[in-house]
Amino acid sequence: MLPFARVAVIGLGLIGSSVARAVREAMPNVRLTGHDADPQVRETARALALVDDVADHPGAAVLDAELVVLCVPVGAIGAVAAELAPDLPAGVIVTDVGSSKASVAQALAEALPGVAVVPAHPVAGTERSGPEAGFATLFRNRWCILTPAEDADPVAVARVAEFWRRLGADIEQMAPEHHDRVLAVTSHLPHLIAYTIVGTASDLEEVTQSEVIKYSAGGFRDFTRIAASDPTMWRDVFLNNREAVLDMLQRFSEDLSALQRAIRWGQGDELFDRFTRTRAIRRSIVEQGQDDARADFGRSHE
Ligand SMILES: NC(=O)C1=CN([C@@H]2O[C@H](COP(=O)(O)OP(=O)(O)OC[C@H]3O[C@@H](n4cnc5c(N)ncnc54)[C@H](O)[C@@H]3O)[C@@H](O)[C@H]2O)C=CC1
Numbered sequence: 001m002l003p004f005a006r007v008a009v010i011g012l013g014l015i016g017s018s019v020a021r022a023v024r025e026a027m028p029n030v031r032l033t034g035h036d037a038d039p040q041v042r043e044t045a046r047a048l049a050l051v052d053d054v055a056d057h058p059g060a061a062v063l064d065a066e067l068v069v070l071c072v073p074v075g076a077i078g079a080v081a082a083e084l085a086p087d088l089p090a091g092v093i094v095t096d097v098g099s100s101k102a103s104v105a106q107a108l109a110e111a112l113p114g115v116a117v118v119p120a121h122p123v124a125g126t127e128r129s130g131p132e133a134g135f136a137t138l139f140r141n142r143w144c145i146l147t148p149a150e151d152a153d154p155v156a157v158a159r160v161a162e163f164w165r166r167l168g169a170d171i172e173q174m175a176p177e178h179h180d181r182v183l184a185v186t187s188h189l190p191h192l193i194a195y196t197i198v199g200t201a202s203d204l205e206e207v208t209q210s211e212v213i214k215y216s217a218g219g220f221r222d223f224t225r226i227a228a229s230d231p232t233m234w235r236d237v238f239l240n241n242r243e244a245v246l247d248m249l250q251r252f253s254e255d256l257s258a259l260q261r262a263i264r265w266g267q268g269d270e271l272f273d274r275f276t277r278t279r280a281i282r283r284s285i286v287e288q289g290q291d292d293a294r295a296d297f298g299r300s301h302e
């Protein structure tokens with residue numbers, strides 16, 4: 001049985017358009033509606049026939065929806081939910097795809113009192129954005145983390161889990177605060193480091209921009225892919241997961257200082273031991289089949 005027969009997607013960028021495409025493929029009988037605040041995105045969504053009906057007003061997209069998926073930047077989720085609230089039909093379930101969860105869960109609960117809310121984060125994406133960047137297989141064999149409130153309706157949680165399973169994802173459930181600490185170190189800090197290193201390289205006086213491009217070896221090239229990620233989305237992630245990111249950044253800075261000291265004092269054994277430990281982590285990720293095929297996808301489409 002279909003978990004939902006009518007699904008509304010609000011925000012038709014990379015993730016929203018991927019949700020729409022994946023729903024079309026996995027559940028072709030679902031009636032899909034959509035809305036985006038940007039008229040150009042709505043026009044593209046119509047041209048690509050991403051959903052059955054692209055509404056010019058958010059309320060019109062959700063009028064008879066059973067599931068509403070909010071696919072807008074984290075900082076906009078609360079305001080979008082509040083805007084939709086008067087038009088939501090009885091019995092609707094609202095979910096989102098935001099990369100940080102504690103502040104989003106709180107904003108959704110405040111904007112939608114009495115509505116079944118099941119926050120989610122598909123841990124799948126690319127550095128691209130916009131409706132043309134999405135693809136139907138994005139969520140396949142990727143984790144989708146649900147962070148429902150402790151008193152959430154278990155039936156609503158099970159239906160949202162089944163929705164993501166149908167899109168190919170594997171489901172995990174955890175508290176929003178725990179999600180935010182885990183993702184701070186596995187996703188948010190790496191993006192911050194990439195933004196920093198690419199900025200540092202481009203600001204150097206004695207190395208020209210063209211030299212940076214010409215001699216960018218594998219490592220730097222990988223950082224530039226991540227550093228090309230959407231500025232609005234990542235601004236919102238850092239502002240909304242501030243505490244966890246600052247804590248992980250503090251730990252990172254201390255570890256970096258230790259490496260700095262080892263280099264300064266010629267402590268080769270210290271460097272060798274640290275690099276050996278990190279190499280083992282990469283190997284265990286690859287053995288579990290979780291190396292980033294998606295990054296390779298991004299690269300092959302550059
Ligand atoms: N990009 C990625 O790799 C991943 C992103 N996410 C999360 O997905 C969400 C969406 O990100 P993307 O699809 O990558 O961004 P995107 O920039 O491709 O799409 C976001 C869309 O939301 C629209 N939008 C913004 N404010 C709106 C509003 N008030 N009402 C209606 N539409 C509005 C924008 O016009 C845009 O088309 C974010 O919360 C992000 O944290 C989650 C997993 C991966």
Ligand SMILES: O=C(O)C(=O)Cc1ccc(O)cc1
Nearest residue numbers: 099122123124125126127187
């Ligand atoms: O492109 C990459 O390497 C990513 O890390 C994509 C990504 C970005 C944000 C998320 O919340 C989840 C996945």
